[in-house]
Amino acid sequence: MSRLTLETIAELAGVSRSTVSRVVNNHVSVRPEVRERVLSVIEETGYQPDPAARRLAGQRANIIGLVIAEPAQALFADPYFPRLIQGITQACNPLELTLSLFLFHTKEEEASLYPKIIRNNLFDGLITAGNHVDDPLVPQLIENDVPFVAIGRHEHPDVNFLDTDNVAGAHAAVTHLIRLGRQRIAHITGHLNNRSAQDRQQGYLNALRDRGRTVDPALIEIGDYTEASAYEAMHRLLTKGIDAVFVASDSMALGAMRALREANVTVPDEVAVVGFDDLPPALLAIPPLTTIRQPIRRIGALAVETLLDIMDNGSKPARRVILPTELVVRETSGVG
Amino acid sequence: MSRLTLETIAELAGVSRSTVSRVVNNHVSVRPEVRERVLSVIEETGYQPDPAARRLAGQRANIIGLVIAEPAQALFADPYFPRLIQGITQACNPLELTLSLFLFHTKEEEASLYPKIIRNNLFDGLITAGNHVDDPLVPQLIENDVPFVAIGRHEHPDVNFLDTDNVAGAHAAVTHLIRLGRQRIAHITGHLNNRSAQDRQQGYLNALRDRGRTVDPALIEIGDYTEASAYEAMHRLLTKGIDAVFVASDSMALGAMRALREANVTVPDEVAVVGFDDLPPALLAIPPLTTIRQPIRRIGALAVETLLDIMDNGSKPARRVILPTELVVRETSGVG
DNA sequence: GCAGTTCGTGGGAGCGCTCCCACGAACTGT
DNA sequence: ACAGTTCGTGGGAGCGCTCCCACGAACTGC
Numbered sequence: 193m194s195r196l197t198l199e200t201i202a203e204l205a206g207v208s209r210s211t212v213s214r215v216v217n218n219h220v221s222v223r224p225e226v227r228e229r230v231l232s233v234i235e236e237t238g239y240q241p242d243p244a245a246r247r248l249a250g251q252r253a254n255i256i257g258l259v260i261a262e263p264a265q266a267l268f269a270d271p272y273f274p275r276l277i278q279g280i281t282q283a284c285n286p287l288e289l290t291l292s293l294f295l296f297h298t299k300e301e302e303a304s305l306y307p308k309i310i311r312n313n314l315f316d317g318l319i320t321a322g323n324h325v326d327d328p329l330v331p332q333l334i335e336n337d338v339p340f341v342a343i344g345r346h347e348h349p350d351v352n353f354l355d356t357d358n359v360a361g362a363h364a365a366v367t368h369l370i371r372l373g374r375q376r377i378a379h380i381t382g383h384l385n386n387r388s389a390q391d392r393q394q395g396y397l398n399a400l401r402d403r404g405r406t407v408d409p410a411l412i413e414i415g416d417y418t419e420a421s422a423y424e425a426m427h428r429l430l431t432k433g434i435d436a437v438f439v440a441s442d443s444m445a446l447g448a449m450r451a452l453r454e455a456n457v458t459v460p461d462e463v464a465v466v467g468f469d470d471l472p473p474a475l476l477a478i479p480p481l482t483t484i485r486q487p488i489r490r491i492g493a494l495a496v497e498t499l500l501d502i503m504d505n506g507s508k509p510a511r512r513v514i515l516p517t518e519l520v521v522r523e524t525s526g527v528g
Numbered sequence: 529m530s531r532l533t534l535e536t537i538a539e540l541a542g543v544s545r546s547t548v549s550r551v552v553n554n555h556v557s558v559r560p561e562v563r564e565r566v567l568s569v570i571e572e573t574g575y576q577p578d579p580a581a582r583r584l585a586g587q588r589a590n591i592i593g594l595v596i597a598e599p600a601q602a603l604f605a606d607p608y609f610p611r612l613i614q615g616i617t618q619a620c621n622p623l624e625l626t627l628s629l630f631l632f633h634t635k636e637e638e639a640s641l642y643p644k645i646i647r648n649n650l651f652d653g654l655i656t657a658g659n660h661v662d663d664p665l666v667p668q669l670i671e672n673d674v675p676f677v678a679i680g681r682h683e684h685p686d687v688n689f690l691d692t693d694n695v696a697g698a699h700a701a702v703t704h705l706i707r708l709g710r711q712r713i714a715h716i717t718g719h720l721n722n723r724s725a726q727d728r729q730q731g732y733l734n735a736l737r738d739r740g741r742t743v744d745p746a747l748i749e750i751g752d753y754t755e756a757s758a759y760e761a762m763h764r765l766l767t768k769g770i771d772a773v774f775v776a777s778d779s780m781a782l783g784a785m786r787a788l789r790e791a792n793v794t795v796p797d798e799v800a801v802v803g804f805d806d807l808p809p810a811l812l813a814i815p816p817l818t819t820i821r822q823p824i825r826r827i828g829a830l831a832v833e834t835l836l837d838i839m840d841n842g843s844k845p846a847r848r849v850i851l852p853t854e855l856v857v858r859e860t861s862g863v864g
Numbered sequence: 865g866c867a868g869t870t871c872g873t874g875g876g877a878g879c880g881c882t883c884c885c886a887c888g889a890a891c892t893g894t
Numbered sequence: 895a896c897a898g899t900t901c902g903t904g905g906g907a908g909c910g911c912t913c914c915c916a917c918g919a920a921c922t923g924c
Binding site for chain 4: 577
């Protein structure tokens with residue numbers, strides 16, 4: 193079976209290449225009757241335009257790229273990215289967009305691949321996630337006029353981004369703990385290279401201040417979004433007489449709870465725990481984890497929509513969307 | 529900055545388009561001196577051939593597709609697929625292969641997208657994972673002469689595949705439990721649509737028979753690879769007086785252990801547990817999970833290599849690789 | 865020293881598509 | 895009834911690349 197081309201369809205429908213092209217691309221000025229005929233031939237043959245040829249002729253290829261600017265190992269330890277990918281593909285499929293995935297395993301690989309990705313003409317636009325605060329990708333994308341949307345806040349005024357309201361979410365988490373009467377509320381941060389980790393820490397600080405609490409820097413432990421880092425951080429916190437901890441992600445919260453269990457500290461009686469993300473593991477924790485829900489899949493889907501919007505209508509003014517979070521009270525924070 | 533083309537480079541290097549093409553594609557018959565000159569221009573300008581044009585001219589586009597024939601939700605609950613993706617990208621990056629990811633959210637979406645994927649001329653070959661036993665994709669790929677390799681065993685003689693030795697792995701797990709003196713060894717299966725789940729069950733049965741044990745069908749509970757299904761299955765098993773269970777995946781093993789903990793059944797004293805996969809959660813389980821390690825990342829990387837091999841050398845004879853597993857003894861099986 | 869070979873190089877054609885222009889038929893208005 | 899417009903359609907050019915063929919220069923051998 194040789195490949196079907198426009199020309200084949202044209203012949204079968206008794207029209208010209210151009211007319212078939214017009215039908216395929218939904219251009220006007222085709223007689224309805226002719227359009228019908230062409231469509232039915234396309235239907236019968238299962239013809240699909242060749243994306244490569246299309247792209248070459250200066251059109252869209254209907255491919256979008258997803259760059260995850262995070263070492264692949266760290267990345268998949270947390271269900272966050274898989275969930276995001278789900279949201280993205282969910283939006284892509286009905287639009288018949290193909291998703292190309294770019295993942296890196298070392299910083300060097302990342303650096304050497306960035307320029308290639310940008311020059312690789314094969315996608316129409318890019319979604320980028322997990323960028324560190326000083327990530328070199330974003331400026332490169334801007335410079336090369338690649339249409340893109342970032343997942344996560346960016347300062348640069350030209351960057352289109354979508355983000356969760358991390359500050360407000362963290363604020364809600366800590367406020368919840370304060371309301372429950374907890375006195376010494378610790379925080380285990382995510383990797384502070386990430387804006388999200390910085391923002392969650394900021395939310396923690398804001399909430400304490402708003403309630404007139406003094407911040408004890410000793411109660412802030414630096415993690416890196418891995419379960420293990422939180423486990424260790426919790427061990428350090430155990431000596432400091434805390435009665436609550438706000439942890440920057442659910443995976444990390446599980447690590448913290450693992451440390452607590454080993455130390456025979458009861459949750460929530462002795463130490464209350466609140467996480468962030470509301471990913472499936474939160475529900476499976478023992479006891480089930482109180483956490484801040486962020487709409488990860490929705491962000492993924494919205495990213496696709498925003499990207500298409502940018503491709504159609506240009507990226508000025510920059511789209512900047514911050515989505516709200518929601519406090520999900522389960523058992524690790526105790527019952528008010 | 530207008531796009532660089534072969535012609536631009538040719539002009540800068542004072543040679544013809546053809547010569548540059550020869551240099552880029554590493555053809556012979558280019559004077560070393562000229563080759564050097566061209567290469568240095570390419571280096572300076574950062575030229576990269578346009579994959580679309582290349583593809584159109586009948587060449588490879590250096591894109592491979594990954595089809596995960598499994599509803600996306602189920603899929604990312606288990607770290608198996610993320611890990612596989614890691615292995616695949618790890619092999620892709622040094623080869624400058626782009627990975628396109630195809631994911632589905634419903635059976636209908638899957639069915640409607642398959643033909644489009646196949647006709648979509650954009651990738652050079654496909655890796656397919658998670659196919660159910662009667663998955664319609666594989667026959668379609670064969671019929672359309674799409675170069676592909678499957679992750680997971682297939683009966684069809686023309687299918688290239690890579691698989692873990694699930695039967696032997698399960699056999700080892702159960703034999704381990706028998707050696708430890710366990711008498712009533714249950715099994716929680718994966719989703720039996722999957723060859724892997726069937727094979728692991730087979731290994732369980734074989735091991736019991738090899739040791740002269742009679743198989744009690746009541747001790748086999750059907751799961752579906754989700755944590756929750758194993759949790760429920762374990763609840764059912766609890767009434768049956770078992771002292772060990774072999775669970776078809778680590779995620780499921782965690783679900784089973786959750787049920788055990790709730791029922792105040794101690795692991796491994798009262799019930800020993802062995803999982804399958806050796807993914808990170810196994811280590812974080814309390815107590816750490818005895819499991820069967822399978823080389824997921826290696827399979828991913830090997831899949832890429834095999835695919836390239838097929839593309840270069842044709843797919844006859846079919847490559848069929850079964851990789852060995854390894855028993856990793858931790859604490860849930862007790863100490864011999 | 866001359867035909868015959870080899871080697872390195874250049875240019876044409878064509879991959880499947882989209883865009884643009886052109887062309888003829890069917891309209892409009894006066 | 896005739897020029898001017900509109901509408902639907904067809905065909906050429908060209909996107910950036912690879913392949914093939916052709917051509918001239920530098921070889922070989924006798």
